[in-house]
Amino acid sequence: MSFRLALSDEERLVRETARRFAEDRLLPRLRAHEQARGVAPELVREFAALGLVGAEAGAFVRALVLEELAAVDPGAAVALDGTGPAIGFPDAAAAGCRAVVVDDVDDRFRLHDGRIDGEAPWVPADRIDVAVVLKDERAHVVREGFRLTAVKPCGLEAAGASRLVLAGAPVAAVVEVRHGRAHLRTWVAALLVGAARGAHHYAMRYATERTAFGRPIAHHQALAFLIADLAIAVDAARLAVWRAAAALDRGETAEWEAATALAEAAEQALFVGPSAVQILGGHGFMKDHPVEKWMRDIRTLASLGGGREAAEVAAAGLAVEHEAGLR
Amino acid sequence: MIDLAIGAELEAEVERVRGLGREFLRPLGIEADQRGAPVPPDHPFFAMAWRMGLGQPLGVEERPGRRGGARRGVVLAEEMSYWDRGMSVAMPGLGLGGPPLFAMGTPEQKERLLAPFRDREHPHWAAFGMTEPGAGSDVAAIETSAVRDGDAWVLRGAKTFISNAMRADWIVVWATVDRSAGRAGHRAFVVERGTPGVEDMRYEHKMGLVAYESSSFTLRDCRVPAANLLGGDRHYAERAGFKGAMRSFNATRPAIASMAIGIARAAYDAARDFARVHYTLERAVPRYQRVREKLARMARKLEVGRLLCWRAADLADAEQPNEVEASMAKAFAAGIAQEATGLAVDVLGDTGVTADGYVEKLYRDVKAMDIVEGTGQIQRIVIARRLVGLPSA
Numbered sequence: 240m241s242f243r244l245a246l247s248d249e250e251r252l253v254r255e256t257a258r259r260f261a262e263d264r265l266l267p268r269l270r271a272h273e274q275a276r277g278v279a280p281e282l283v284r285e286f287a288a289l290g291l292v293g294a295e296a297g298a299f300v301r302a303l304v305l306e307e308l309a310a311v312d313p314g315a316a317v318a319l320d321g322t323g324p325a326i327g328f329p330d331a332a333a334a335g336c337r338a339v340v341v342d343d344v345d346d347r348f349r350l351h352d353g354r355i356d357g358e359a360p361w362v363p364a365d366r367i368d369v370a371v372v373l374k375d376e377r378a379h380v381v382r383e384g385f386r387l388t389a390v391k392p393c394g395l396e397a398a399g400a401s402r403l404v405l406a407g408a409p410v411a412a413v414v415e416v417r418h419g420r421a422h423l424r425t426w427v428a429a430l431l432v433g434a435a436r437g438a439h440h441y442a443m444r445y446a447t448e449r450t451a452f453g454r455p456i457a458h459h460q461a462l463a464f465l466i467a468d469l470a471i472a473v474d475a476a477r478l479a480v481w482r483a484a485a486a487l488d489r490g491e492t493a494e495w496e497a498a499t500a501l502a503e504a505a506e507q508a509l510f511v512g513p514s515a516v517q518i519l520g521g522h523g524f525m526k527d528h529p530v531e532k533w534m535r536d537i538r539t540l541a542s543l544g545g546g547r548e549a550a551e552v553a554a555a556g557l558a559v560e561h562e563a564g565l566r
Numbered sequence: 567m568i569d570l571a572i573g574a575e576l577e578a579e580v581e582r583v584r585g586l587g588r589e590f591l592r593p594l595g596i597e598a599d600q601r602g603a604p605v606p607p608d609h610p611f612f613a614m615a616w617r618m619g620l621g622q623p624l625g626v627e628e629r630p631g632r633r634g635g636a637r638r639g640v641v642l643a644e645e646m647s648y649w650d651r652g653m654s655v656a657m658p659g660l661g662l663g664g665p666p667l668f669a670m671g672t673p674e675q676k677e678r679l680l681a682p683f684r685d686r687e688h689p690h691w692a693a694f695g696m697t698e699p700g701a702g703s704d705v706a707a708i709e710t711s712a713v714r715d716g717d718a719w720v721l722r723g724a725k726t727f728i729s730n731a732m733r734a735d736w737i738v739v740w741a742t743v744d745r746s747a748g749r750a751g752h753r754a755f756v757v758e759r760g761t762p763g764v765e766d767m768r769y770e771h772k773m774g775l776v777a778y779e780s781s782s783f784t785l786r787d788c789r790v791p792a793a794n795l796l797g798g799d800r801h802y803a804e805r806a807g808f809k810g811a812m813r814s815f816n817a818t819r820p821a822i823a824s825m826a827i828g829i830a831r832a833a834y835d836a837a838r839d840f841a842r843v844h845y846t847l848e849r850a851v852p853r854y855q856r857v858r859e860k861l862a863r864m865a866r867k868l869e870v871g872r873l874l875c876w877r878a879a880d881l882a883d884a885e886q887p888n889e890v891e892a893s894m895a896k897a898f899a900a901g902i903a904q905e906a907t908g909l910a911v912d913v914l915g916d917t918g919v920t921a922d923g924y925v926e927k928l929y930r931d932v933k934a935m936d937i938v939e940g941t942g943q944i945q946r947i948v949i950a951r952r953l954v955g956l957p958s959a
Contacts, residue, residue: 241573241637244877245884250567299567447954458957463950464943470953471874471894478873479866485568499866551862558861559841563831563868564648565572565580565641 244478246303253300257291257307265311269529272397276365276389278318286319287335294334298422298484301326302429306477309433310440313536314397316430317363324544325371327422327487328414331380336368339403340423342545343374344552348405355379358404361390363543365399372405373545376416384408394535418487421497423544425483428497428504431540432477435508438515438533439469445528446518462518469514472507479503495561498554505540505547512537570876572641579638580645586620587649595650598777599927604769605656605777607689607733616658616689636817636882640824640875647828651931652777654825655729659683662729663692665818666738666754670797679756682735693734693781695725695757703944705740706748710785712741712755719755719795721763721788731781732767735759738796739785754796763788774930819892819939820878826903826935827875830868833910833928837861840914840923860909867902874898890952897945900936907932 246254264282265272272278287293291304301323308316317323318337325331325338332338339362341348348357355372362370365387372379385403392400443466446457456462483500486493512534516523523530541547572580590611598605605611646654660667660683667679682690701707710723721741731737736758744751757764763786769779838861845854874895881888910925911918918925936942950956 241576241634241641242568242570242876242880244568244570244873244880247567297567443954455954457950457954460947460950460956463954463956464946466954467897467946467949470890470949471898474877474891474894475870475874475898478877479870481568482570482869482873485570488567499862499869502862503866503870551859554862554866555855555858558858558865559838559845561838561861561865563834563865565577565645 244481250300250303253291254303254307256289257304258310260286260289261308261311265308265315269312269532270526272312272315272318273532274396276396276399278315278397283319283321292320292323298326298425298487299481302425302432302480302484305426305429306433306436306480309430309536310437311433312397313430313434313533313540314363314395316433317395317398320426321368323426324423325369325419326426327417327419328371328378328380331371331378331412331414332369337364337366338369338371339364339367340371340373340419340544341403342420342423342549343372344545344549346374348372348374348379350374350379350410353410354407355381355405355410356407358402360402361392361542362387362401362403363392363395363398363539365389365401367403370403370405371419373416373420378414378416378419379410380412380414381405381408382411392539394532394537394539418492420545421483421487421493424497424501424550425480425487425493427540427544428476428480428483428501430543431501431504431508431537432473432480434533434537434540435469435476435504435511436473438511438530438537439466439473441528441530441533442466442469442515442518442523445522449519456518465514465518469511472511476500476504476507495554495557498550498557501544501550502547502554505550508537509541570873576638576641579642583642583645583649586615587646590615591646591649591653595653595777596924596927598652599774600921602771602776604779605653607691612656612658612689613687617686619686620657634883636820636879637876639817639821640879643821644824644828644831644872644875647825648832649828650777651825651829651935652775655775656778658689658691660692662694662818663734663736663738666694666796667692667756670754670801672798672801675756675793675796679736691730691734693728693731693737695728695731695737695739697725697727699724699726699782703941705752708740708742708752709745710739710741711745712743712753714743714792715789717792718789719753719792721755721757721785721790724782724784726782727770727780728782729778729780731783732769732779739790741785753802755790756794756796757785757788757790758794761788761790773933774927775934816888816892817879817882819896819945820875820882820888822935822939823871823878823892823895823899824875826899826932827868827872829928829932829935830864830871830899830903830906833907833925833932834861834864834868836923836925836928837864837910837913840917857913860913864906864909868906871895871899871902890949893940893945893948896940897942897949900932900942903932903935904929 321337322332324340341359370381387401479500483496486496515530713720736756739755739757742751765784767783878888878891878895907929914923917923
């Protein structure tokens with residue numbers, strides 16, 4: 240039988256559970272988490288106890304959950320799924336760990352005698368248990384010897400934000416990257432989809448309530464078309480992420496799928512975020528509404544895990560050999 | 567988890583289209599484009615294809631309710647259009663005349679009007695005539711009138727851009743019995759070939775998609791037997807015309823969107839092959855990185871567009887409402903397909919704007935995909951009505 244794009248009942252249930260958690264536990268403390276630069280350890284434990292993204296969860300289910308969390312608070316989503324970025328590197332991060340993965344696309348890290356030197360100007364954490372530094376096809380796992388200095392980030396404050404310095408830090412393990420980078424990119428892309436959806440939904444609702452020139456602003460065609468395009472953008476990005484995640488769960492390398500998923504999700508989210516602010520006009524610029532936060536979160540997410548730049552470079556490197564036909 | 571494998575059965579059908587496309591569809595499409603005239607109905611290819619049992623895979627089922635029909639439709643529509651979208655419309659068969667006949671026709675009408683299509687020796691076409699010089703997307707504005715006169719209806723008006731009308735055995739012509747009633751006043755009539763009063767039949771000269779004829783004609787006191795009122799009087803007394811007769815899930819828009827994807831994929835392949843030949847040389851080519859980035863963008867966009875088409879088709883097969891998703895697929899696919907064919911022209915550079923480069927043909931062909939079956943603007947109106955209650959007028 241031919242293709243199917245519907246979710247299973249079980250997947251719908253997982254999504255529903257994640258959505259309820261996000262609305263009940265993250266939404267009321269959106270700005271509190273931002274100011275605190277983190278979520279309370281009890282909340283991390285509470286989320287973990289739901290068992291939505293345990294070690295056995297596949298990339299597809301994880302993408303569903305991350306979208307739900309990020310649709311409310313992308314920063315908190317990063318804090319709650321502490322092992323998420325490292326999930327594609329077996330044994331790098333045990334359950335309950337807080338991991339960051341740095342794709343060293345600008346060649347800032349140096350290896351010598353089983354140690355690593357270098358710095359990343361920004362990682363989305365104030366405290367970590369493990370750092371994984373990717374250099375080409377090798378992943379270097381570091382468990383001690385980090386120096387983290389708080390920085391003020393553009394967005395994702397709820398995850399924390401630091402400059403990461405490794406000065407002669409011992410490399411605990413070196414593993415092949417294999418699917419790791421594709422998992423990382425899919426993870427970032429899923430967060431972007433969620434943030435974009437949150438921004439779109441909020442702006443869409445606002446546009447039906449706010450009136451100008453005698454009707455809801457959503458009924459002025461300039462905004463109606465923009466809102467339609469934002470809806471398309473979110474769905475396009477989500478389907479790209481689903482495709483990458485499903486390929487990973489089937490055991491494929493998914494290098495092309497994940498690179499294009501991140502490229503697509505970043506492009507679409509970077510269209511949605513500022514557009515959502517635009518729809519709210521002056522109110523969108525104020526911190527009384529969350530759209531300005533999602534716009535900043537999206538801008539920040541698009542630089543995570545090597546960012547859209549590295550993803551687009553990777554996709555470009557594959558394009559000349561790529562077959563886009565029906566298989 | 568989603569599953570994007572098309573399966574062995576459909577893959578075999580795609581493979582058959584590939585063979586047909588390589589040998590006939592693309593060469594004939596290019597030939598028609600260069601000659602500036604549609605492939606004539608007596609071309610031996612049509613008779614051969616018809617004998618092989620090939621008709622237009624438009625995503626519209628000849629047998630309603632067939633399992634996986636919409637999904638089969640999008641896959642085959644993409645592959646046909648990859649080879650040549652103009653030729654895919656030129657293929658013999660019921661075309662867009664099929665859905666209204668199946669949805670509204672009486673058993674007697676179906677039997678009588680389908681009879682010629684059971685002849686597998688000679689190819690047959692049907693057509694669908696809604697568009698008028700003054701009514702495109704706004705179908706409620708059609709002006710062709712229908713007046714009852716004894717055992718016949720008299721049609722007066724003009725139809726335009728009707729695919730395959732000149733070669734059709736019959737055309738489903740839409741007319742109004744009451745202009746003030748909008749769509750509720752619409753009636754569908756089957757106008758058979760040779761009916762007196764069908765005049766000035768001619769094909770239009772198009773920028774692209776030259777291989778099939780888009781015809782225009784005048785209805786001058788055209789008398790159509792009462793038996794050719796599609797569905798009979800009772801149908802219109804009970805239901806709201808064609809729209810009411812159609813199911814609420816849409817398989818045509820995703821199929822049309824998939825045709826845009828097919829054209830975009832042809833452009834991608836042409837650009838990629840050009841890059842392989844011209845940039846794998848020893849000497850470094852300064853714009854190689856730009857070419858690769860454009861190729862990556864084209865492939866990414868067309869693959870995402872395909873996913874939107876497939877989702878809409880999947881919903882249709884599951885008999886779930888898909889109006890928003892079908893319009894999303896159409897709006898997105900037509901947009902990115904235009905972008906991708908343009909990027910292909912960029913990649914080929916000055917070769918790209920010559921007929922030898924092929925991609926300039928695709929650039930012309932694909933424009934229509936953002937116009938037919940609801941322009942991109944109409945799709946956004948449809949989406950906005952559902953999402954934010956945009957009023958109809």
